[in-house]
Amino acid sequence: MTNTAYYQKGPRMSQAVSHGGFVYVAGQVADDRKAGIEEQTQQVLGKIEALLAEAGTTKSKLLAVNVFLSAIGDFDAMNSVYDGWIDPERPPARACTEARLADPDLRVEMTAVAAV
Numbered sequence: 001m002t003n004t005a006y007y008q009k010g011p012r013m014s015q016a017v018s019h020g021g022f023v024y025v026a027g028q029v030a031d032d033r034k035a036g037i038e039e040q041t042q043q044v045l046g047k048i049e050a051l052l053a054e055a056g057t058t059k060s061k062l063l064a065v066n067v068f069l070s071a072i073g074d075f076d077a078m079n080s081v082y083d084g085w086i087d088p089e090r091p092p093a094r095a096c097t098e099a100r101l102a103d104p105d106l107r108v109e110m111t112a113v114a115a116v
Helices: 037-056 071-083
Strands: 005-009 015-018 021-027 063-067 091-100 108-115
Touching: 005 063, 015 037, 021 037, 037 063, 037 071, 063 071, 071 091
Parallel strands: 063 091
Antiparallel strands: 005 015, 015 021, 021 108, 063 108
């Protein structure tokens, strides 16, 4: 594929891929799996922001975010961090759902799509 870049490639997946003017960020989870929902959300958003920067873009160019919560009761606490992080002039489209995550200690996972 022409003009495709892969970021933080692993044997199974890349953490982000850019193609056709877009960056697709894989599901990001917190490093500290014992942290509370607010801290895990901060860690996840930090990872997304770092991947976007590596791909040459910023959170102000986010188009879509998908949020997966292990407990939908964490919705308000997650939003208290998320709302302070996004660009309020350019909020992306977003979906949020409750889902069983890969590790029972994970509270939140997010994917994202941004323009370059």
